[in-house]
Amino acid sequence: MHIEIATLFPEMCEAVLGESIVGRARKAGKLSLHCRQIREYTQDKHRRVDDTPYGGGMGMVMQCEPIYNCYKAICEDLGEKPHTIYMSPKGTVFDQKKAIELSKMDNILILCGHYEGVDQRVLDKIVDEEISIGDYVLTGGEIPAMVVADAVARMCEGVLSDEVCFTDESIYSGLLEYPQYTRPEVWEGESVPPVLLTGHHKNIETWRHEQSLRITAERRPDLLAKYNAQND
Structure with a gap:
């Protein structure tokens, strides 16, 4: 299985998912996981990926173009469209059943929002489902994305030494x-x-x-x- 995480903080995700069981599974080739820096896909010379929301309001909103460019690059690298998840408090609450379902897919992409969220147009264009890890608000989607990635990775063949470890x-x-x-x-x-x-x-x-x-x-x-x- 291959997991992509599109984020503004790839180092944060790598610090967790490069260690322990998931880290060992990656090194052993049992699981492939890559964290993409969304800023690398912006055309703005200052590497901006956000702007003020139309209609007013507090905070900033992540723009369509950098996210979409990142998504297209991932699709090109994989040779197919990955099952794309947006971590959002508006999504379906994550559980073990969903972790098992996702673990059976070849490729998944987890998009991490930040600031006040993401322009709805790019979500409508690329996202297959929105997932939440609970009824509370976090600073960004990175911690929820790591929760999903860890839970899914444990279900993949060869990641744990024996199936009884998770059953x-x-x-x-x-x-x-x-x-x-x-x-x-x-x-x-x-x-x-x-x-x-x-x-x-x-x-x-x-x-x-x-x-x-x-x-x-x-x-x-x-x-x-x-x-x-x-x-x-």
């Missing part, structure tokens, strides 16, 4: 994850649950499932209701 995690299974423990066996007077020390895999699996059900009921009853409906 057993919170949300993927439909439930929140059970508690985890490691050495020492006793810490500050608190012991590891005895069942985890037995080596009895069936009992451990049952305990973990029960814990997932309990935690999900306490913290995300909405998820539990959806899980129960799907498993009736």
